[in-house]
Amino acid sequence: MKIGELAQQTGMATSAIRFYEKQGLIRSATRDGNGYRRYDENAVERLHIVRSVQKLGFSLEIIRGLFTHDGRCSKSKTVEQIDIRLQEVRQLEAGLLAQREELLALRDMLEESISNGIEPICRAALTQ
Numbered sequence: 001m002k003i004g005e006l007a008q009q010t011g012m013a014t015s016a017i018r019f020y021e022k023q024g025l026i027r028s029a030t031r032d033g034n035g036y037r038r039y040d041e042n043a044v045e046r047l048h049i050v051r052s053v054q055k056l057g058f059s060l061e062i063i064r065g066l067f068t069h070d071g072r073c074s075k076s077k078t079v080e081q082i083d084i085r086l087q088e089v090r091q092l093e094a095g096l097l098a099q100r101e102e103l104l105a106l107r108d109m110l111e112e113s114i115s116n117g118i119e120p121i122c123r124a125a126l127t128q
Helices: 003-010 014-022 042-055 060-066 075-116
Strands: none
16 A cells, blocks of 8 residues: 555554654555555554554554564563553652642642741752
């Protein structure tokens, strides 16, 4: 299929398709006699996979490593990378939870200051 058809089926810009091709995430297109790029039928599925896992926070380098030499997605590598990403998400959640607690404490302190008219003492955390 031509790049325009691939773009239409995936909802991607042709420039994005060419970028993913350069990054080795889809097989290089063959060229027709007139110079048009021709992509094989599995490019649609592969681009959908790339976009889906990219939305989950995987880098293009990691995504590239999920595919075997024959173009299939390696289940074992994918599970391994999912476990790594889940650990990263847990760390992000812990950091966000700590920020939430600090924000709630700051809000409580400021609301108390508003209600009693006493200026709060600036904590070191506010100046960082």
